[in-house]
Structure formats: C-alpha cells, structure tokens
Amino acid sequence: MPLPDIELEQIEMDLFVLALKRRHGFDFSQYAPASLTRRVRQLVQVHQCASITELTARLLHEADFVTQVVQGLSVPVSEMFRDPAVFRALREQVLPMLASYPRINVWQAGCANGQEVYSLAILLEEAGLYERSHIFATDFNPDALQRASEGIYPAKDAQLWSRNYLEAGGNHTLANYYSARYDFIRLHERLRRHITFTNHNLVTDRMFCEAHLVLCRNVLIYFSNPLQNRTLALFRDSLVRGGYLCLGLRESLDFAPVAVDFSAVDAGMRLYRRTLQLTSETCDAPA
C-alpha cells in the first residue's frame, strides 16, 4: 500500500480539525501535530476508512460518530499513584502546607479514567484532610468522565497500583480502598464523597474554581507551545496565591512565558507554586 502523500495528508488533517471544530465545537487546532496525526491515522484504521477525508465526512454527516472520534483522540492512559515519587512528594511537601486552609480545593485537569483522582482522594484521606477537601475532576471526554465516576478498573492492574501506593508512602494497603469482583476492582463509594466529576475543556472553557492544588499530568504534552502557555495561565489564575501546581515528570516549561509566575517547589517532581506577585500578563480568556 503506498503511503499517503504527506502534503495531501496535511490538507486532510486541516479539514478534519476544521470539521471537528465547526460541526462539534471540539478545537484541536492548537494540539501538537505529531501525536494528533498519529491518533487520526489510528482512527482511520479502526473505523476502516479509506482516508482521513472519509473520517471527516462521517464526522460531518453521522449523528453519533463524534463520540467515537473524541474517544479516539483523548486516549486516556494512566494508573493509580503513577510515578509514586510524585505522590510521595505531594504527601510530604504539599499536603502539610494545605493543612493550614479551612477548605481545600483540588482541581485535577484532564482526569481521564480517574485513576489519579482516587489516588488523590486516598492521599487526602490518609493525611486527615479529606473531610474539608473537595476534588474537581475534569475532562473533555464524557466517556472517560463516566468511567472515572464509576471507579471500576481491571483487576490485573491492581498489583502494580498496590506497589505504587506503597512506594508513594501509603499507610495501609491499597486493597483497603477497593472491593474485588470477578476480574474487576471497584473503588469504595466513600472515596467519591468529595469528588465532583465535571466536563471541562482546557482549550475552550474558562476557570471555574479557586484551587489550592492543580494537578495536570501528561495533558499539556499534547499541546502546542501557545496552548500550553495559555493553559498554564488558566491554572495560575485558578490558583490561590502560593497554590500548588503538579505537572507530568517529563513536561517542560522552557517555552512557556507564564512559567515566571511559578516557582519550583521540587523541580524534579515538576511541583510548582504560584508566586505571590504575578509578573506576566493575566490570562486572555478564549473568545
């Protein structure tokens, strides 16, 4: 099979992105192209389309097709207590500071299937802070949000997650927080009592809460530099002064001018605080 001509494919990609935006309101125009193109090619294969153009046609004319496309473009992959050292740093360096607030708001932006949301809930529970905390877990993918709110995961993942939990400094065993049934585990209902799962698109939606801690790990890696910067500005504006920001372990702020408004708490863990005095321009809300 001959490979698609790169320039032709670029035109097809542009039209696909335009259709998704104008027909369905999902704006991927500021996503980093390499990963986006890869995911769209996968969609072409999965849906057995002859080309990206056929995918675009179905997106325009088939009523529910957009759901599957969005699902394919968001690809939520995570685990509980992923990068245990980060959760240990949150436990040891951030939660003791948050303890001084009477109310604690945590925003997890791009929560995907929710593994890290429950990890946070457990962390807050074990620090004795959960009763006065609230976690806002957001994602633009309704399907992922639904899964996240159910908190049901394959049992085969539990072993790795239990190990992560202990490495992150967990006080008990992870099994204390779920019940296993057949090939699945279900996180306990009581972990959900202070979590709100809400649809929010980092590209098009504005700030909606005043947060003491924002977690957004491995989401901005899919964004172009300008969109990364704008999203960081959104986080900054959502954070209280001195509020914490936690990013993915391999994320870089080198090309984000807004980074001057954050100071590193633990740069290796990608843990930052909003500085007290803002230096850069405040966020331009998207039109």
Add this chain to the structure above:
Amino acid sequence: MRRPELIAIGCSQGGFNALRILLGGLDRRLSQTLLVCCHTSGNVDSLCELLGNHSALPVMEARERQLATGGAVHIAPGGYHLLIENDRHFALSVDEQVCHSRPSIDVMFSSATDVYHSAMIGVILTGANRDGAEGLARIRQRGGIAVVQDPENADASAMPCAALDLAGADYCVALEQIAPLLNHLCLA
C-alpha cells in the same frame, strides 16, 4: 538520494551493549541528529551517562519541546513515546504501548519519517520482540535507508528477524560493522 540528516536507532533486549559498541564507533564529525529508542520504563539518566562515556558525540535525554540538534545522540525517555514535529522539536506522548513498549521504536521511526522523508537512516539492533519492523518498512517506503543488525550476531534475534521479514534491509551487517557503515553513509 538526499544525504541523511537523521539516524534513528531502535533496540531492546541486549541493547545497552549494542549501543555501547555502535555509538563508540561513530565519527565525531557526524553532523546528523541521532535518536535512540531503547525499551525501558525507567529513568534514562544513567544510560545517557554510561553511553556518553563511550561516545565521541554527546548523549542526552530527548526533552519535550527541545530542538533535535545535530551531532548529538538523543535518547527517548522511559515510559514515553518520542515523536518529532515538523519544525524538528521533540514531542512526547503517553499513548498506549505499541508492541508492549513505550517508548516504541515504531512510533519514533514513523514520526521521524514524516519529517525527514528519505533523508534518514533507520537502524534495528538486538531485541526480543517485533517493535520497529513496521517503522522500518515505512522508512524504506519513503526512500530512507534501512540497516538491520545481522540476527546471527545479535543477543536477541527476534527484533532483527522481524524487521527483515517485514521491511527487508538495505544493509544487514554485524554489530561491529554498523558504526563504520553509518560513518561512511553520512560522511562520504
């Protein structure tokens, strides 16, 4: 044929030794960008340091949004796919594993060939799965050069074999001959 601007290397089981020998034999005058995907989920700091001791070219982790520089070896971080944008900056992804691997050689090769077209060389070294075969086929289809380590000579032959099966190769040579070959292809 365009002169190669990029050398992309994939390896898995037995990869450290193979890389040590390959990188150790590269000419310090090479101006090409080198990308390495080695199957690992962990930190690559010590890998970079150890390989750096054996290489005339600097060896570093490929960092998100960083420019892919010539005359340097960039190693894909453990646990992330490494891609490259049209403007030759690196991009990372945590999309699903490919061939049970992240970073995946297929993902890196495929992304690189979108940018460099025929001006690249793909190298498959020792390994125990079939990652890289599809990516190497893509490189060849676009007119790039495919180099595969002779399976007879590899610690684990599965990966070179899979690559030869699916993609074939322009050169299939013993490990010790790969660096001289790359030097020749890039400097001649």
